[in-house]
Amino acid sequence: MDDPLTTAPNPGSLSKPSRDYDGSFQPGEAYLQALPDMQNAHADHISGARVAINQVGISNFKLPLKFKTRTGQVVSLETSVTGTVSLDKDNKGINMSRILRVFYQFKDDVFTWEEIEKILNTYLERLESEEARLKLFFNYPIAQTSLRSNMQGYQYYQVMWEGALKNAGELHRYIQLDFVYSSTCPCSEMLSEHAREARNVYSIPHSQRSKARVLVELDESSEMTNEDLVDHCANALMTETQVIVRREDEQAFAELNGAYVKFVEDAARLLFEELDAEEQILDFQVSIAHLESLHSHDAVAVVTKGIPHGFQGQFDDFRQLIC
Numbered sequence: 353m354d355d356p357l358t359t360a361p362n363p364g365s366l367s368k369p370s371r372d373y374d375g376s377f378q379p380g381e382a383y384l385q386a387l388p389d390m391q392n393a394h395a396d397h398i399s400g401a402r403v404a405i406n407q408v409g410i411s412n413f414k415l416p417l418k419f420k421t422r423t424g425q426v427v428s429l430e431t432s433v434t435g436t437v438s439l440d441k442d443n444k445g446i447n448m449s450r451i452l453r454v455f456y457q458f459k460d461d462v463f464t465w466e467e468i469e470k471i472l473n474t475y476l477e478r479l480e481s482e483e484a485r486l487k488l489f490f491n492y493p494i495a496q497t498s499l500r501s502n503m504q505g506y507q508y509y510q511v512m513w514e515g516a517l518k519n520a521g522e523l524h525r526y527i528q529l530d531f532v533y534s535s536t537c538p539c540s541e542m543l544s545e546h547a548r549e550a551r552n553v554y555s556i557p558h559s560q561r562s563k564a565r566v567l568v569e570l571d572e573s574s575e576m577t578n579e580d581l582v583d584h585c586a587n588a589l590m591t592e593t594q595v596i597v598r599r600e601d602e603q604a605f606a607e608l609n610g611a612y613v614k615f616v617e618d619a620a621r622l623l624f625e626e627l628d629a630e631e632q633i634l635d636f637q638v639s640i641a642h643l644e645s646l647h648s649h650d651a652v653a654v655v656t657k658g659i660p661h662g663f664q665g666q667f668d669d670f671r672q673l674i675c
Contacts, residue, residue, distance in 0.1 A: 402441050407485060409436030409451050417488065418462045422579040426462055432489040435471075437481035446479050454478055463488065468515035469523045476520055488513045492578050498596050499604035505595030511578055525570040529578065531585035532675050533592045535562040535619060535642045536609040559609055561593065562616075562642040563673045564623060567663065574632040588626035589619060616642045616651040624655050637663035641673035650674075 411434040418426050435451040454474050461467050468486055475484040489512050496507040512528040540557035547553040566585060570576055586592050590612040594605060614622070619640050627636045635657050642651040652670045656663040 398444050404441045405439040406483075407436035408439050408446055409434070409485075410448055411436075413452055413455075415456075415459055417459065417490070419490070419492075420462055420464070422577040427493070429490045429492065434485075434487040434489075435475065436485045437475050437479045438483040439481065446481070450478055451475070463513075465515065465523065465525050468513070468525075469517065472515055472517035472523070473520055476517065483516070483518045485517075486515045494579060494582060496592075496595050498594060498598065498601045499608070500600040501596075501598040503596040503598070503601075507592075507595050509578065509582060522572060525572070525574065526567060527570065527576070527578070527581060528565065528567045529581050529585070530673075530675075531564045531566060531582065531589070531592070533562050533564070533585075533589045533619075534559050534605070534609055535591070535616070536613045537646070538613040538615060538618075540646065541610070541613050557613075558645045560643050560645045561675055562619070562640065563675045564589070564619060565639045565667075565673060566623065566627070567637045567639075568627065568633045569635040569662075571632050571634055576630075576632050584626050584630065585623065588622040589614070616640055616653045620653040620655040624657075628657060633657075635659055635662040637665065637667075639667040639670070639673065641670050643674065 412432050414430060414432050416428045417431040418428050420426055433455060435455060437446060437451075439446055455471060457474075458467060458471055468488075472484040472486055475481065475486075489510075491508045492511045493506045493508050495504050497504050510530040512526075514526040514528070516524040516526075536557055536559035544555040544557045547555045564585060566581065568576075568581065591605075591608050594601060597605070619642070620638055623638045623640075627633055627638070637654065637656045640653045644650055650670065650673075652673075654665045654667050656665045
């Protein structure tokens, strides 16, 4: 059979093509079989170096997916999905649409780590790859009770679940969560107190909205929820931003900031202490930005658990943490 990529029609045999869309045309089986397939072309058609590609696939396809809360309630959330597989050096490409079509077979299920593993195994089988990755990005709502007025509002957390599978082996499970909090500068607090005591001058220590991006790798038997990871962040930092605030809540928040002043270095070490004590977490990386109200620049820090071959503290663009 002629290679459709190298067999060209005789130019003299073609009339001027129609520019009218034929809505009534229905391709038959023979027509479908004759359609050229660039992805499955012979290796001779590879452009550039004949090397393996670590990840290739599609990113940011969106659909509503179901997730289970800590209490067992099922919620439907708009989710942005990235699905990729590895490609060996002798294959020109993958069938990109297969990434999407496979995923849509599972779109009505409740997403758990077991569900993600099923999808990844299907990717390995259908796309004949050795490695597969799946990332799910969504905003996760958790009801927050105000500090003193006992009113409730929804705090939304930017969450990413990632599953990575190699050779249909052990599934690597990652959760990333962005936690927004207030940070009051200990130096500014001490200087304000000094002005009051030495000169009886009223002043206010500076504080700012801050963000910690917490990335954890979970043990294979872990049942940690998004709520559990939020609790760890809240326990470590104590000054999460608030949703519904009355005067008594605003006063309470000012008192909290006074009780838990922290530099960016303090925040990093407090989160390290909290996460390091959690047995379900194999490894973690915490990336932080304090969006300074004193300076025109931000204070940043990164800390990792420090295990061999684990997270290395690489964080390339702290502007991602602007909130």
